[in-house]
Amino acid sequence: MNELEPEHLKSAGLKSTLPRLKVLDLFKNGQERHMSAEDVYQLLRESGDNVGLATVYRVLTQFEQAGLLVRHNFEGGKSVFELNEGTHHDHIVCMQCGHVEEFYDSAIESRQKKIAAELGFTIHEHSLQIYGDCTKTKCPHRR
Amino acid sequence: MNELEPEHLKSAGLKSTLPRLKVLDLFKNGQERHMSAEDVYQLLRESGDNVGLATVYRVLTQFEQAGLLVRHNFEGGKSVFELNEGTHHDHIVCMQCGHVEEFYDSAIESRQKKIAAELGFTIHEHSLQIYGDCTKTKCPHRR
DNA sequence: AATGCAAATGAGAATGATTATCGTTCGCGG
DNA sequence: CCGCGAACGATAATCATTCTCATTTGCATT
Numbered sequence: 149m150n151e152l153e154p155e156h157l158k159s160a161g162l163k164s165t166l167p168r169l170k171v172l173d174l175f176k177n178g179q180e181r182h183m184s185a186e187d188v189y190q191l192l193r194e195s196g197d198n199v200g201l202a203t204v205y206r207v208l209t210q211f212e213q214a215g216l217l218v219r220h221n222f223e224g225g226k227s228v229f230e231l232n233e234g235t236h237h238d239h240i241v242c243m244q245c246g247h248v249e250e251f252y253d254s255a256i257e258s259r260q261k262k263i264a265a266e267l268g269f270t271i272h273e274h275s276l277q278i279y280g281d282c283t284k285t286k287c288p289h290r291r
Numbered sequence: 292m293n294e295l296e297p298e299h300l301k302s303a304g305l306k307s308t309l310p311r312l313k314v315l316d317l318f319k320n321g322q323e324r325h326m327s328a329e330d331v332y333q334l335l336r337e338s339g340d341n342v343g344l345a346t347v348y349r350v351l352t353q354f355e356q357a358g359l360l361v362r363h364n365f366e367g368g369k370s371v372f373e374l375n376e377g378t379h380h381d382h383i384v385c386m387q388c389g390h391v392e393e394f395y396d397s398a399i400e401s402r403q404k405k406i407a408a409e410l411g412f413t414i415h416e417h418s419l420q421i422y423g424d425c426t427k428t429k430c431p432h433r434r
Numbered sequence: 435a436a437t438g439c440a441a442a443t444g445a446g447a448a449t450g451a452t453t454a455t456c457g458t459t460c461g462c463g464g
Numbered sequence: 465c466c467g468c469g470a471a472c473g474a475t476a477a478t479c480a481t482t483c484t485c486a487t488t489t490g491c492a493t494t
Contacts, residue, residue: 343445
């Protein structure tokens, strides 16, 4: 169990409050890498911390804007967040069990840049997800 | 103004009803290629057709399952549909004006297949969007 | 062309995710 | 230790979408 790190919040221009530290700690030291607002809310609740759902949503959005987290809009309507570790990557999601794997492919990245340029766009960000079924042997995850 | 085409519905196993014909006509002969359920609802309403919003949602989903339309989940929480013309492509969306352009890149497609295989996934579908700003000269679209 | 029935529709309620409101509490500089 | 504005928690509100159910319609049959 590592200690909390208020300096990360400070440097992001956010004052160091209990809910923010707890959410950040969940992402840094928790077992789940990809979590929705509801996931975070439940996990905090289970560990005895009484944090409001509205606060969870606020904090996640602030962290995203501060660059601490990255938001993903997978299918299913809910946003999923993960720690921003500087290394961009895309996702492949199992439609059976919800398991998520990350990947990065420089060929895809460079093609995207080229395409955007050809079409006269200044690229801001992109979103690439592959949806499929992971092989039965590794599939038994939760949904 | 082309005539409606009930045989498309027949062959899709859907009986030919007024709402379905109107929605299909909007996609085939309308000016917008990419439309949300709300867009379709408003456009039908403006042209004097009284179609319920629930019906629009139902019909869009049925058309998607029948393979007549393709659904896209762009950022912003709402689904957008377009006519399925057999040619797969991805999208680049202007964050300023909402303008959408389509593109297809075989290099990206093949890389995706390879990645899925390496990670042990059977690929079902994928979703790739690039978000950016289109150059000011072409930007003046509606949002 | 009249009849019957299951499928489809439309209006509005219900749902799920997310955001806004507002009175109370907390972090932190003085 | 005080005070103030930022942050919080509970809850109401909003948005997109789905569900419910009474009514209407497509269409095959007399």
